[in-house]
Amino acid sequence: MFTGIISDIGELIETEARGDTRLRIRTRYxxxxxxxxxxxxxxxxxxxxxxxxxxxxxxxxxxxxxxxSKTNLGDWTxxxxxxxxxxxxxxxxxxxxxxxxxxxxxxxVIETRDEGASTRVILEAPSDLAIYIAPKGSVALDGCSLTxxxxxxxxxxxxxxxxxxxxxxxxxxxxxxxAGDKMNIEIDVLARYVAxxxxxxxx
Numbered sequence: 001m002f003t004g005i006i007s008d009i010g011e012l013i014e015t016e017a018r019g020d021t022r023l024r025i026r027t028r029y030x031x032x033x034x035x036x037x038x039x040x041x042x043x044x045x046x047x048x049x050x051x052x053x054x055x056x057x058x059x060x061x062x063x064x065x066x067x068x069s070k071t072n073l074g075d076w077t078x079x080x081x082x083x084x085x086x087x088x089x090x091x092x093x094x095x096x097x098x099x100x101x102x103x104x105x106x107x108x109v110i111e112t113r114d115e116g117a118s119t120r121v122i123l124e125a126p127s128d129l130a131i132y133i134a135p136k137g138s139v140a141l142d143g144c145s146l147t148x149x150x151x152x153x154x155x156x157x158x159x160x161x162x163x164x165x166x167x168x169x170x171x172x173x174x175x176x177x178x179a180g181d182k183m184n185i186e187i188d189v190l191a192r193y194v195a196x197x198x199x200x201x202x203x
Contacts, residue, residue: 001088002041004096004138004145006172008084010042012076013058020062022050023073025082031059034086039101041085043173044143044184045071046101071103072142072182081173083143096145097138098189105129107141109181110159119164120149121177125185130158131195132187140186144172 013024025042031054034040038049040061047061068074076082088094107125114120123141125133130153133139137148139162146162153159169175 002099004099006083010082010084012080024060026058039087041101041143099140103184107185127157132191138188
């Protein structure tokens, strides 16, 4: 379980096909405090630490073919910067919202534009996610907890906007976002349960 508050920006060092795909990621985390088997949210995807090298400051995770097909991880190449968050501990501050690290779909950045010191980002998400995305609701993009500003439903999918304040751009990979970029989307878990309750009530 995570909060959507990014605590490090990692860098992909290497990918290796081993049946699954092994990803080696450089980090500033103190890896002596990260156990093998621990969960780290990597750009919104909950992955298990399978190897680590504290002296060289990297850890490795394995991504299955299913994970690669449902996320943007299949497009990653060495040098890519990655939003990282360690798993939530009991007693930690919940500064964002509950994030599971289970990606619901991949969205595309349609537009970015500056609004004062902030940046407005417009994305298009798959149409099956439309019922879960609402103005002032929460969404996790590449693992970062953000508030939805506006929603526009269309035949090809749902478009929605989020606002990135300077602090968010400084402490995430979002300082380099551009039109055409693919982002992992996780809908708010509360929206998921509300939709399920609605479906049951309609039967």
